[in-house]
Amino acid sequence: MKKKVIVAIADGIGDLPVKDLGHLTPLEYADTPNLDRIAKEGITGMMDPISPGIPVGTDMGHLVLFGNDHHLYPGRGPIEAAGEQMDIQYGDIAFRCNFATRIEGNIVKDRRAGRIRKGTNELAQVLNGTVIEDVTVMFKEATEHRAVLVLRGEGLSANVSDTDPKAPNDGHPFKLAQPTDDTPEAEKTARILNKVLEVAYERFKEHPVNIEREENGELPANFIITRGAGQMTDFKKITEELKFNGAVVAGESTVLGMAKLSGMTPISNERFTGNMDTDIILKADMALKALEENDIVYVHLKVPDIQGHDKKPLKKAEAIERFDQMVGHLLNHIDEMTYIALVADHSTPCSIGEHSGDPVPIAIAGYNMRRDKNEQYNETDCSMGGLGRISGHDFVWTLLDLLERVPKQGN
Amino acid sequence: MKKKVIVAIADGIGDLPVKDLGHLTPLEYADTPNLDRIAKEGITGMMDPISPGIPVGTDMGHLVLFGNDHHLYPGRGPIEAAGEQMDIQYGDIAFRCNFATRIEGNIVKDRRAGRIRKGTNELAQVLNGTVIEDVTVMFKEATEHRAVLVLRGEGLSANVSDTDPKAPNDGHPFKLAQPTDDTPEAEKTARILNKVLEVAYERFKEHPVNIEREENGELPANFIITRGAGQMTDFKKITEELKFNGAVVAGESTVLGMAKLSGMTPISNERFTGNMDTDIILKADMALKALEENDIVYVHLKVPDIQGHDKKPLKKAEAIERFDQMVGHLLNHIDEMTYIALVADHSTPCSIGEHSGDPVPIAIAGYNMRRDKNEQYNETDCSMGGLGRISGHDFVWTLLDLLERVPKQGN
Structure with a gap:
């Protein structure tokens, strides 16, 4: 048997004492026999995704948990592109987009094109693959009215302004993209982007999808507006560098996209809902299956974070008990050479309803x-654990060292 | 009386729970009243030589323990040169060498020159001190068929290929050194190195040592082959920077060489064997003696690491008990102003037989x-100790601050 690692991620599990829970955190309040078993049989500690007091987003948290240096964060555009499983490469410029409704006078009548839900794939196809000057345009629809634009070519820059008017109400003109520095790269990118918008308008406005929408009294999706420009960074995939296989079982596109960027196999299923009804047993089973082909498998549960944002500590405790059940299923099926680790991407205290810079409890058990001497998995007990307080990078390297994948420094 | 520090290094002492020892580590299993006394009377913690999950070699571990930034690691050649107590300086290029037997057609008939043991000093002397162009050649024999070559001069580089054919069997031609980048420095170094090899061949082949070997039917040591080129880095000796005297009592040449590079006095004795029979009382006495002239004295015991590599947990526990006795002798003879610290260069778990990235227990006691509240020196108890989990650099600075040698930042 080969040493393997399974990492269970409870998104946003870290919290603060809640008065209504008797001054316990949701994790302390919840009944978590399986998480506590890992704490008791293994070693515990606290992890700061980057460093103490720095809150991180789900994307950044997973970027770090999947072994990447946090300085490689490429911005929202490339992360959305990765989340949509687009083939984004080092140097590409990516934008978050909306399908929108444009009328005369460059006015954006509706920033969401009547909240279009159908036909965006057909629209995207007539723009995707276009070449403007020496730049290739990739364009893909996302959920509802959203889409992602990627520009690939020489001499591009992310230093261009948003074309999205982002006004509180509709009816404002879209903005022409402007370079935000005086480099030729920014100037070129703004010029290309403005051409892309015009090409989209030309091709979308007479498109059968929009003709049908207008016949049905719906607003046409005849335009795109862009924001969040980012240039893809040079992800040195540690899977290639340290020669191991990894996989990530999750429902959330950001997490799956980050997996792909990190050189790991994204694994999903439509029964992973992000809500309390997500199929945790299927998730665990798919993780166990992935363990056959991989050295490390991450399995992600979103719902504790959702309840933190919703400021519902009791619901969060319930979500954590679902996490405990998922972990219990894993514990019942892993072999003796498989390590199991518990972690989160960040804390989402119910009293704040947002991510905080509080560290998250960690635990590792196995062969x-x-x-x-800690016997419980929670914010209080793990803070006195034997792993101490380490960074997300150090946590990942600790796991990879268990797999004997970290090269020795010196001789 | 002056504040002093003695640091006892148990090479590779850190380990993992061993089933045959009742799931204790060798250190937990061993009877170590003196180590535990230090834990009880002082403060404990865990140390990562570089950072969590990064395994290090003995050379790197001691480079850090002797106060150097790990980025200064100069590669194998310079470390071997230091281990042979050669005067290696910033910018020098050093190579590990073998004496070898060369025959016609540039063939290396034997990569170890018939495993020569005698006469290498005489051979080395005819090459050492040679000047080629503006480069001075230093050459010194090491154990058995091994030697070290150092090139000193302007405009040299370590980016040259090995001349050692390193084939699984003998009878292959040696390789001409080639620059591995297109700098004039690499080109010059390769040219000089090839000349050194020819000079060695010219001078060795008619040397009385080889004439005698051939008369005895032994293969002549008429050539050298090189590998592991490294350029000496800029060791800022903290002994000079922080104005203190240090010494290192050890048997292993790598540790002694690292001491010298770090500006500390290497102290050794032929009764330091690296094995279970090493003279621990002599070692302790020599350390106590060195304490008279130095502010900090390190005393190193190799044998726990050996037993870790050999995957012998019971023997490792026995080696640790030897370490405990050595420390007991120190405790009985130090004065009240001398601090004593326990540390290791890295963990060498018996279950792996190699260095791991697991942190090592540390303890400091004294005036x-x-x-x-920890009373025992081992991996479990020290992980909850008051020093927390710190890096090798931080450990050394903690000791130097005890000596009041660390300058105040600010005012």
Whole structure:
């Protein structure tokens, strides 16, 4: 048998004491026999995704958990592109987009094109693959009225302004993209982007999807507006560098996209809903299956974070119990050479309803793992655990060292 | 009396729970009253030589323990040169060498020159000190068929290929050194190195040592082959920077060489064997003696690491008990102003037989040192100690601050 690692991620599990829970955190309040078993049989600690007091987003949290240096964060555009499983490469410029309704006078009548839900794939196809000057345009629809635009070519820059008017109400003109520095790269990118918008308008406005929409009294999706320009960074895939296989089982596109960027196999299923009804047993089973082909498998549960944002500590405790059940299913099916680790991407305290810079509890158990004297997986007990307080990078390197994948420094 | 520090290094002492030892580590299993006394009377913690999950070699581990930034690691050649107590300086290019037997057609008939053991000093002397162009050649024999070559001069580079054919069997031609980048420095170094090899061949082939070998039916050591080129880095000796005297008592040449590079006095004795029979009382006495002239004295015991590599947990526990006895002798003879610290260069778990990235337990006791509630020196108890989990650099600075050698930042 080969050493393997399974990492269970409870999104946003970290919290603060809640008065209504008797001054316990949701994790302390919840009944979590399986999480506590890992704490008892293994070693625990606290993890700061980047460093103490720095809150991170789900994208950044997973970027770090999947082994990347946090300085490689490429901005929203490339992350959305990755989340849509687009083939984004080092140097590409990516934008978050909306399908929109444009009328005369360059006015955006509706920033969401009547909240279009159908036909965006057909529209995207007539823009995707276009070449403008020496730049290739990739364009893909996302959920509802959203889409992603990627520009690939020499001499491009992310330093261009948003074309999205982002006004509180509709009826404002879209903005021409402007370079935000005086480099030729920014000037070129703004010029190309403005041409892309005109090409989209030309091709979308007479498109059968829009003719049909107008016949049905719906607003046409005859335009796109862009925001969040980012240039894809040079992800050195540690899977290639340290020669191992990884997979990520998740429902959330951002997490799956980050997996792909990190050189890991994204695995999903339509029964992963992001809500309390997500199929945790299917998730665990798919993770166990992935373990056959991979050295490390991450399995992600979104719902604790949702309840943190919704400021519902009791619901969060319930979500954590679902996480515990998922982990229990894993524990019942892994072999003795498989380590199991518990972690989160960040804390989402119910009292704040947002991510905070509080560290998250971590625990690792398995084949001849060191132990500490802590017997519970929560914010209080793990803060006195034997792993100490480490960074997200250090946590990942600790796991990869268990797999004997980290090269020795010196001789 | 002056504040002093003695640091006892148990090479590779860190380990993982061992089933045959009742799931204890060798250190937990061993009877170590003296180590535990230090834990009880002082403060404990865990140390990562570089950072969590990064395994290090003995050379790198000691480079850090002797106060150097790990980025200064100069590669194998310079470390071998230092281990042979050669005067290696910033910018020098050093190579590991073998004496070899060369025959016609540039063939290396034997990569180890018939495993020559005698006469290498005489051979080395006819090459050492040679000047080629503006480059001075230093050459020194090491154990058995091994040697070290150092090139000193302007405009040299370590980016040259190995001349050692390193084939699984003998009878292959040696390789001409080639620059591995297109700088004039690499080109010059390759040219000089090839000349050194020819000069060696010219001078060695008619040397009395080889004439005698051939008369005895032995293969002549008429050539050298090189590998592991490295350029000496800029060791800022903290002994000079922070104005203190240090010494290192050890048997292993790598540790002694690293001491010298770090500006500390290497102290050794032929009764330091690296094995279980090494003279621990002599080692302790020589350390105590060195304490008279130095502010900090390191005393190193190799044998726990050896037993870790050999995957022998019971023997490793025995080696640790030897370490405990050595420390007991120190405790019995130091004065009240001398601090004593316990540390290791890295963990060498018996279950792996190699260095791992697991942190090592540390403890410091002495004159009005802070305490924690831990009473035992081992991987589990120290992980909850009051020093927390710190890097090798931070550990050394903690010791130097005890000596009041660390300059105040700000005012």
